[in-house]
Amino acid sequence: MAYTLxxxxxxxEIAKRYKDLLKGAYQTFSKEDKKxxxxxxxxxxxxxxxxxxxxxxxxxxxxxxxxxxxxxxxGLDTTSIVAALLHxxxxxxxxxxxxxxxxxxENVARIVNGLTKISHLKKDQDASVQAENFRKMLLTxxxxxxxxxxxxxDRLHNMQTMDAMPQHKQVKISSETLYIYAPLAHRLGLYxxxxxxxxxGLKYTEPDVYKDILKNITQxxxxxxxxxxxxxxxxxxxxxxxxxxxxxxxxxxSIYSIRKKMRSQGVSYEEVYDxxxxxxxxxxxxxxxxxxxxxxxSIVTDHFAPNPVxxxxxxxxxxxxxxxxxxxxxxxxxxxxxxxxxxSSRMDEIAEKGYAAHYKYKNKDEKETGLDDWLNxxxxxxxxxxxxxxxxxxxxxxNLYSKEIFVFTPQGDLKALxxxxxxxxxxxxxHTQVGMRCRGAKVNxxxxxxxxxxxxxxxxxxxxxxxxxxxxxxxxFVVTARARTRIKNALKEDQKRIAVDGKEILxxxxxxxxxxxxxxxxxxxxxxxxxxxxxxxxxxxxxGSIDNNQLKEFVSNRSNAFVNFFKNRIKxxxxxxxxxxxxxxxxxxxxxxxxxxxxxxxxKMSQCCNPIPGDKVFGxxxxxxxxxVHKKDCPNAISLQANYAYRIIQAKWIDSSKQEFKAILxxxxxxxxxxxxxxxxxxxxxxxxxxxxxxxxxxxxxxEGKITVTVKNKTQLQKLSDTLKKIDGIDSVDRIYKx
Numbered sequence: 001m002a003y004t005l006x007x008x009x010x011x012x013e014i015a016k017r018y019k020d021l022l023k024g025a026y027q028t029f030s031k032e033d034k035k036x037x038x039x040x041x042x043x044x045x046x047x048x049x050x051x052x053x054x055x056x057x058x059x060x061x062x063x064x065x066x067x068x069x070x071x072x073x074x075g076l077d078t079t080s081i082v083a084a085l086l087h088x089x090x091x092x093x094x095x096x097x098x099x100x101x102x103x104x105x106e107n108v109a110r111i112v113n114g115l116t117k118i119s120h121l122k123k124d125q126d127a128s129v130q131a132e133n134f135r136k137m138l139l140t141x142x143x144x145x146x147x148x149x150x151x152x153x154d155r156l157h158n159m160q161t162m163d164a165m166p167q168h169k170q171v172k173i174s175s176e177t178l179y180i181y182a183p184l185a186h187r188l189g190l191y192x193x194x195x196x197x198x199x200x201g202l203k204y205t206e207p208d209v210y211k212d213i214l215k216n217i218t219q220x221x222x223x224x225x226x227x228x229x230x231x232x233x234x235x236x237x238x239x240x241x242x243x244x245x246x247x248x249x250x251x252x253x254s255i256y257s258i259r260k261k262m263r264s265q266g267v268s269y270e271e272v273y274d275x276x277x278x279x280x281x282x283x284x285x286x287x288x289x290x291x292x293x294x295x296x297x298s299i300v301t302d303h304f305a306p307n308p309v310x311x312x313x314x315x316x317x318x319x320x321x322x323x324x325x326x327x328x329x330x331x332x333x334x335x336x337x338x339x340x341x342x343x344s345s346r347m348d349e350i351a352e353k354g355y356a357a358h359y360k361y362k363n364k365d366e367k368e369t370g371l372d373d374w375l376n377x378x379x380x381x382x383x384x385x386x387x388x389x390x391x392x393x394x395x396x397x398x399n400l401y402s403k404e405i406f407v408f409t410p411q412g413d414l415k416a417l418x419x420x421x422x423x424x425x426x427x428x429x430x431h432t433q434v435g436m437r438c439r440g441a442k443v444n445x446x447x448x449x450x451x452x453x454x455x456x457x458x459x460x461x462x463x464x465x466x467x468x469x470x471x472x473x474x475x476x477f478v479v480t481a482r483a484r485t486r487i488k489n490a491l492k493e494d495q496k497r498i499a500v501d502g503k504e505i506l507x508x509x510x511x512x513x514x515x516x517x518x519x520x521x522x523x524x525x526x527x528x529x530x531x532x533x534x535x536x537x538x539x540x541x542x543x544g545s546i547d548n549n550q551l552k553e554f555v556s557n558r559s560n561a562f563v564n565f566f567k568n569r570i571k572x573x574x575x576x577x578x579x580x581x582x583x584x585x586x587x588x589x590x591x592x593x594x595x596x597x598x599x600x601x602x603x604k605m606s607q608c609c610n611p612i613p614g615d616k617v618f619g620x621x622x623x624x625x626x627x628x629v630h631k632k633d634c635p636n637a638i639s640l641q642a643n644y645a646y647r648i649i650q651a652k653w654i655d656s657s658k659q660e661f662k663a664i665l666x667x668x669x670x671x672x673x674x675x676x677x678x679x680x681x682x683x684x685x686x687x688x689x690x691x692x693x694x695x696x697x698x699x700x701x702x703x704e705g706k707i708t709v710t711v712k713n714k715t716q717l718q719k720l721s722d723t724l725k726k727i728d729g730i731d732s733v734d735r736i737y738k739x
Contacts, residue, residue, distance in 0.1 A: 037085070059088075071084075253277075690710045
């Protein structure tokens with residue numbers, strides 16, 4: 001929609017938005033607070049006066065919106081609101097950091113400086129991997145966690161107003177959001193922001209999927225409301241009789257969560273059964289709220305049978321984000337499983353607001369130290385951050401979304417660990433040296449290996465040995481970032497020692513082969529053995545995994561390089577002739593074209609998602625393996641687009657008439673006599689599709705089958721799926737991929 005406000009209307013709108021910022025804040029401001037916020041607003045308004053956003057709106061709309069998210073949805077203090085209003089001033093205008101410090105003090109200047117550092121990271125996108133930028137951003141957590149909180153608010157507003165951007169930028173920014181910002185918001189307990197970031201991320205990375213789910217949700221809203229009303233009517237009388245003041249409401253699963261479940265379980269929208277939860281929110285005192293929660297649990301389970309394996313008690317032991325709630329799954333009306341969340345008004349506010357509400361209920365001193373507590377927990381992840389940037393970000397992310405288990409030390413102290421944590425993770429959580437020397441564990445009194453996966457409630461005692469040393473196999477089963485970082489650092493020290501010897505050995509061996517070791521030769525060897533760094537090369541020489549014969553082969557190839565150069569020239573000429581031939585018969589050949597110029601380039605299909613003609617795809621330029629083609633909804637797409645945006649190349653299919661591609665269909669339904677015959681008939685009659693293999697198994701009247709067929713394109717495959725669904729008894733037909 002075009003921006004149409006006159007200058008006078010614009011000024012009124014700016015004033016209105018500023019008032020909304022103060023009115024909509026989660027906390028109350030003193031006169032001094034309001035004065036500081038006003039001063040920051042005036043400076044920001046003047047500094048950005050000549051700037052416009054891509055939508056045509058005045059730029060000041062953006063800092064006001066970010067400050068409002070900071071004030072209301074995150075609930076931060078005046079310092080943070082002032083910093084949010086000023087967050088782009090040093091980056092985009094003539095004001096300096098010294099000006100900000102002089103006018104607003106050291107704290108505001110430190111936060112604005114952190115935000116400016118993050119903005120600068122965007123500048124040389126092509127020169128370095130985006131993961132390195134993420135690493136630098138995460139390291140600002142060391143300076144002041146508020147930098148990240150304001151950055152999350154900044155990203156949320158940018159995502160909310162991204163329609164005016166070109167599509168490739170929308171995809172890149174959304175991929176970054178799903179990759180790092182949404183998990184960060186989750187870890188900070190900002191659940192509403194996390195949900196909105198995920199939904200908006202999906203809106204731009206998979207627009208068709210997003211629209212389909214949104215349409216389905218809109219259509220089923222009335223049905224959900226009726227169901228909640230039926231549920232409420234059954235238990236309301238009992239709750240009222242017990243004297244509870246309460247409200248019952250529904251919480252719909254987010255669009256992104258529904259998509260995640262559809263993908264992970266290979267089901268359709270209709271088959272996702274827990275699309276919404278029922279929430280019972282009751283008024284209580286801090287002293288009685290736990291007792292009241294179990295009383296309500298008792299009332300609900302008197303009316304509806306609970307599923308004993310689907311209970312989650314985060315009231316007795318809250319999550320480390322501060323989340324408290326009692327979750328039970330019961331068999332509700334109409335024979336449907338429904339999740340019921342039981343929580344007090346205080347708990348609900350913390351779940352909705354996260355961090356801010358958590359500290360609203362603490363005293364003043366605790367409020368001040370609240371963010372520091374969280375920062376201390378996360379600092380461990382940021383220690384020893386000299387590792388590879390992608391590994392660092394991946395390790396950091398490991399702990400952002402992880403579900404938690406609670407285990408006991410021999411003394412009975414409780415420790416929170418991520419789900420699937422092992423005895424070795426527990427050892428590192430106690431102390432680095434305990435982890436390094438860990439050779440086993442007693443879990444509930446029984447001896448277990450260090451790779452043993454722990455469960456909530458386990459009591460764990462670590463057994464150490466002075467002769468124990470970390471080895472590379474440990475990285476296969478540890479899940480905490482702390483353990484991974486410590487193990488990698490220990491292995492690196494060993495690797496460096498071996499590499500020093502390896503360099504001497506290599507120099508000596510090459511001298512015998514009449515070659516002097518210099519930087520050029522090292523680079524040739526690294527490429528020849530398909531390694532990443534010279535350290536990898538020297539290490540492999542040092543530990544003997546590259547032997548004399550392999551070195552001789554390298555020397556032989558090197559001396560033939562001149563001949564190979566001409567051979568390659570001839571090959572390339574032949575290839576370009578083939579391309580010309582393809583050009584002439586383009587209507588009869590299936591092909592992929594790349595980039596805006598729609599060039600035909602050599603490529604390979606990626607094994608992780610096996611694209612076929614008609615799928616929406618993109619090209620990824622690998623270091624050693626040319627262009628790999630991935631589907632746009634490939635499980636690895638978000639990570640690739642977030643970390644290596646500059647290596648992504650547009651790709652699209654042109655004409656798919658003659659080549660054939662394999663696809664696997666999974667069928668499920670009620671078995672009957674002649675079913676296999678009907679399926680094979682439909683396939684053979686359907687546009688000359690060929691069956692490669694057919695595997696159908698029946699079990700007590702239910703059948704499940706996998707069919708591998710060859711098709712020409714996605715349209716043909718879709719037609720076949722639709723026809724198979726019409727066969728009596730077939731319940732679902734889905735395409736599956738080999739991973």
